[in-house]
Amino acid sequence: MSALPDTPVLAWLGDDFTGAAAVMEVFAFADLPAVLFLDTPSPERMADFPRMQGIGIASMARTYSPARMERDLPAQFELLAQTGARLVQYKTCSTLDSAPHVGSIGKAMDIGAAIFGATTIPIMIAAPEMRRYQAFGTLFAGTDAGVFRLDRHPVMTRHPVTPMDEADVALHLAQQTDIVIQCLDLETLAEPSRACAMLKAGKGGVTIDQMGPQDVRAAGALLWNGHNRFVVGSQGIAYALVAHFQKIGLLQHAPTVSGIGRAERMAVVSGSVSSTTADQITWALDNGFADIRLDVTQVCGGDLANAEARALELALQSLVHGQVPIIYTARGPDDPAVAQLRAAAGDQLVQVNDDIGAALGRILEQLVDKAGLDRAVVSGGDTSGHVCKALGIDALTAAAPTIPGAAICNAHGRASPLTLALKGGQMGSRDYFGWVLDGGGER
Template identity: 50%
Template sequence: MSTPDTLPPGLLVAFYGDDYTGSASVMEVMTFAGLPTVLFLDVPTPEQLARFVGYSGIGIAGVARSQSPAWMDENLPPVYRALADLGASVTHYKICSTLDSAPHVGSIGRAADLAIPVLGGDWTPLVVAAPGIARFQAFGNLFAVAADGRRHRLDRHPTMARHPVTPMDEADVCKHLARQTDRRFGLVDLVSMKAGQGGDALATVRAEGAEIVALDVVDEETLAEAGRLIWENRGQRLFALGSQGVEYALVAHWRRTGALAEPPAGSFVAEPAARIAAVSGSCSPVTAGQIRHAAENGFAAIRVDAALAVDAAAWDRELGRAADAALAALGEGRDPLVYSAAGPDDPAVAAMREAVRTSGQPAETVNDRIGAGLGRLLDRVMRDGGVTRAAIAGGDTSGHAAMTLGIHALTALAPVAPGSPLCRAHSDDPAHADLEIALKGGQMGAPDFFTAVRRGGRPA
């Protein structure tokens, strides 16, 4: 009988997430696999780190996905140096599972160029797909399930092809990222992965000069094979690019080798909440369906006019109106859900774009103002309404909104939807000492997402 492999002592994975919801999804994968993980909302102080000694994963959440390469040049190097100091076996730059990025905003290529000299080893694995979140990569092309329940190639995806900031016109992950960096790409394709020849294929593309190597993943078998290739070829240190598929792959490999056991059933649960408050800056049709479901199940859906955000004073007045309506809903025994749009076809989306265009302001500036404003609104509603559980929808919105809540770290509490756990917030602000929060990307979650957050999630 063979002896199961064992995991080395110390920190296994350190990561930076290019938006807050994506960062939380990495923490979720690790934690619910039985590997305690903490997510900091900024580079942690030594005192903050000391509270989480012995954790298997440490992450830092960020907003790089909505930022320019110039912003990355200024802000990412200190984060990378902090991650390097942690000494993890694998350090991961977490990207969206639908490759949200472009050369001018959220550039994954620029992020990699800055990271590899500080964090990199002999090669950089790229794992975007993960079957658990309905993302699949075959022969280098990424596919994602849409609101219609069908799998679409990314450049033909009904939402991602029309993304308001980074519309996707290329499904080949290497070609998409090659627009953002001059580094050479390689691919270990589906045939090699399924035939157990991934190691040989990896050696071949590396010998040909590939620096960043994409790994096809379509099922649990190829997921575990991707994890094996990463773990067995990590060397003294390894920098990885990808979605939470990186952690899904590592966990699958560790379980296959016996290095990691399944946690006991019922390990991660939360009690129902009497009331919750929610905000959404997402334009996704998935979120639109979730808002509609919530409104049909006792939530007070309160629209906010995001086009007013081109004027800071007008935006503050609009936020005050919406906060008053949310507090009134709480007084009536209802859960407020403040939202800026109900899907990509909502006229509010076109109105917002036109307002930004005529104002002459950068779209990023207005988007930041919207996210931060929704965070201030949520902060007021929770403080004045005595609410201790919240939900935020929208990747960029979650990042900016969470910054306003005085939270310095999150730990996963209970599953709600893949990629969007209910979290315990760690804050030095007594008003938020008991805060529980779920951060949701636009494409994530079942129709009952908001009601699931209210009832404490669902079984893992």
């Protein structure tokens, strides 16, 4: 093949908004045009973004029950299949956020296997570019303090909804599906003929190890040259495809991407309780951002509207004084508000979290409309979905990079221009919010 096909290379359904956007940015900054739709698009809306090599749909499937997945995912998979994309991906988190009862990756695999007639499903969770590694089936993730096995990771073991207690990818997913899952390990990946034969002969799911650039290129070749249209995994799939295309000359190495300039008026909302986000909030407050806590304990007492109104009032005042408001629900997993909310919510925690995300969305929507924001940041994968819906955004395209997986994007569907950065709770440098304020750009 001397050129990439005219049809899309990859179509994907993201299990949350931040992760879905991460795939889009990998393609866009490699000079492969890509768009992410924030709801199932009409044919007319899809036609507004012609000649895309990557087409994604963001969902909130990470918060869905298996029954909700059965209702919603088939139609979205079928729409992506109709794009003619060579590969169709169910995009998971690179830290495997999922459980049998919520955000089940295994259930998504069951649904996708039925729709695509897949007897073998490549599973690529690792993304070494983001310090997500898989070795002999075990997943590792990097932090400022080092690289940890996922079941010993200081953030993921304390996730508020899906705390991680199993680092073996196949064993974790075996709790969610009856599909038999095996591992294509580093030794097999190093021998292309063996790796290809394993995917051809395999029955069920096959997790793919990756530790470094050579593995990434080999994994990309395996996916592109294989016969498995339905794939499951993180943005590591997009990175692997790009690396393979560059190696064989189908794609040139993209030039450095610059920033888009400092925002005139920006706000940040955060529904994350991760320690990473807590460090970012501390940096922001130390650097002049306005400290505004949304009192989430009022949700269970029926006073969410009052807490929401108070946070909005303080945020508007801070913008008048030239500050960037940062409206947050907690400062890390040890914040007393986290335990208080869990105790008060009881078995309604999922609904309460949805209510909080919706409140943050309404606050940001009011700030954009009343204060004329030209840029916004959302921290938290689940929160991002609620916020984008509140803002009336229906599509994103990449504008400027920051850290991998949390670019600044152009928001489409609104009358007034808006750039938006979405980041998962555990993502980003300590100065991430300041980096976005300054307009991003590689550094």
